[in-house]
Amino acid sequence: MVAELRAIHIDLAVLFPDHLLKLPVLPQADYAAALARAYNAWLVDQWTSRHDALLGAIVACPQDPDDAAHEIERYADDPSIVAVYLPCAGLDPLWGHRRYDPIFDAAQNARLPVMLHSVTVTSPVFPFNNQGFDTEFARHATSHTFAIMANIVSMVSTGVVVRFPDLKIGVTEAGISWMPFVCQRLDKEYLERRREVPFLTERPSHYVKRIYVATQPIEEPERLRDLVTLVELYEGDDTTIYASDWPHHDFDHPMKLNQVPFSEEQRRKIFGENALELFGIDRTGSRR
Amino acid sequence: VTEVVVGRLADFPAGTHKVVQAGGREIGVFNVDGRFYGLPNLCPHQTGPLCEGRAATGTLAADAGSDWKPRWVMRDEVIACPWHGLEYHVPTGQCLAFPEITLRRYPVEVRGDDVVVTVGGRRR
Numbered sequence: 001m002v003a004e005l006r007a008i009h010i011d012l013a014v015l016f017p018d019h020l021l022k023l024p025v026l027p028q029a030d031y032a033a034a035l036a037r038a039y040n041a042w043l044v045d046q047w048t049s050r051h052d053a054l055l056g057a058i059v060a061c062p063q064d065p066d067d068a069a070h071e072i073e074r075y076a077d078d079p080s081i082v083a084v085y086l087p088c089a090g091l092d093p094l095w096g097h098r099r100y101d102p103i104f105d106a107a108q109n110a111r112l113p114v115m116l117h118s119v120t121v122t123s124p125v126f127p128f129n130n131q132g133f134d135t136e137f138a139r140h141a142t143s144h145t146f147a148i149m150a151n152i153v154s155m156v157s158t159g160v161v162v163r164f165p166d167l168k169i170g171v172t173e174a175g176i177s178w179m180p181f182v183c184q185r186l187d188k189e190y191l192e193r194r195r196e197v198p199f200l201t202e203r204p205s206h207y208v209k210r211i212y213v214a215t216q217p218i219e220e221p222e223r224l225r226d227l228v229t230l231v232e233l234y235e236g237d238d239t240t241i242y243a244s245d246w247p248h249h250d251f252d253h254p255m256k257l258n259q260v261p262f263s264e265e266q267r268r269k270i271f272g273e274n275a276l277e278l279f280g281i282d283r284t285g286s287r288r
Numbered sequence: 289v290t291e292v293v294v295g296r297l298a299d300f301p302a303g304t305h306k307v308v309q310a311g312g313r314e315i316g317v318f319n320v321d322g323r324f325y326g327l328p329n330l331c332p333h334q335t336g337p338l339c340e341g342r343a344a345t346g347t348l349a350a351d352a353g354s355d356w357k358p359r360w361v362m363r364d365e366v367i368a369c370p371w372h373g374l375e376y377h378v379p380t381g382q383c384l385a386f387p388e389i390t391l392r393r394y395p396v397e398v399r400g401d402d403v404v405v406t407v408g409g410r411r412r
Contacts (some may be wrong), residue, residue, distance in 0.1 A: 192372050
């Protein structure tokens with residue numbers, strides 16, 4: 001794995017689980033929690049503890065927030081674990097619900113960021129009730145992004161972002177073009193409906209703009225410079241992070257993102273420095 | 289600076305407000321529990337008739353002290369624009385959603401039986 005990652009110019013990788021992307025749809029909470037514990041142990045034992053170039057995100061089981069919090073405490077001081085992965089596919093309720101507070105509390109205490117990641121499923125649970133689409137073209141276009149948008153709106157509107165002010169939040173596999181939309185839309189709603197979110201002390205977009213956004217699957221507009229404008233719209237110079245999604249079929253080679261006419265400083269941040277900051281990694285590759 | 293008698297004290301019972309004309313301006317005069325305040329009847333958001341809204345009320349706040357659950361605060365001190373609902377704190381003119389917006393405030397005094405609004409003074 002390390003050699004293959006090197007071949008696409010990745011020096012330091014953060015591993016996410018593949019087959020646990022749909023963990024939230026498992027009906028048996030104990031089984032789901034056991035799977036999460038097994039994955040976390042395997043991840044450290046077989047991968048992250050054996051290779052300096054591999055770091056890991058442990059998975060938090062949404063069906064059992066107390067067990068997930070315990071797992072976060074267990075790995076809080078592991079130098080190869082740099083994030084807590086929050087699965088989103090089929091999740092009910094969304095991550096803003098207060099039942100998940102033990103997870104956010106544990107992650108904040110452990111100084112580990114939480115990383116939301118979704119995948120396409122068809123489920124009665126919002127926003128995956130996508131049975132109205134005939135094609136994977138349509139389902140895949142919407143499911144990943146809608147899931148991230150729904151969870152970010154949830155976490156802002158229930159106050160996760162103010163209840164856990166030191167918690168870093170990142171999102172993956174949704175591209176970046178929805179960010180300006182969510183910022184603008186929430187600010188507009190805030191005009192009339194501030195009373196429903198009275199714990200916010202700033203415009204909602206200010207909280208959204210603090211969220212780290214992984215680029216994959218990076219949009220590929222006809223005018224590549226539109227991506228520069230998109231990042232500018234959510235003031236993302238310090239929060240945008242290259243992600244590969246390797247080894248999935250729809251992974252992004254860094255060459256693609258490198259073709260975007262970013263400044264040299266933006267390039268340096270997006271291809272490394274922002275990730276080091278989010279994951280608390282020092283320049284030697286160890287967790288700070 | 290112009291002082292304008294805009295009505296009698298009895299015209300402004302506590303807990304009510306009324307839009308009056310003074311110095312060519314429409315001004316909302318509020319009696320909040322015996323304290324008088326004057327605000328422009330013009331919402332800087334989209335020029336809505338801010339002070340034609342229903343009675344000033346309180347509003348909701350939430351923080352760690354309330355376990356993030358909403359509680360009722362600023363009783364009788366908040367006016368919401370009837371157009372889009374943007375809320376303002378009447379005593380200070382502060383917009384609750386957007387800290388960068390503060391309304392001009394017109395001094396209101398009770399002199400004997402008269403309610404007097406001062407317009408054209410320095411902005412405060």
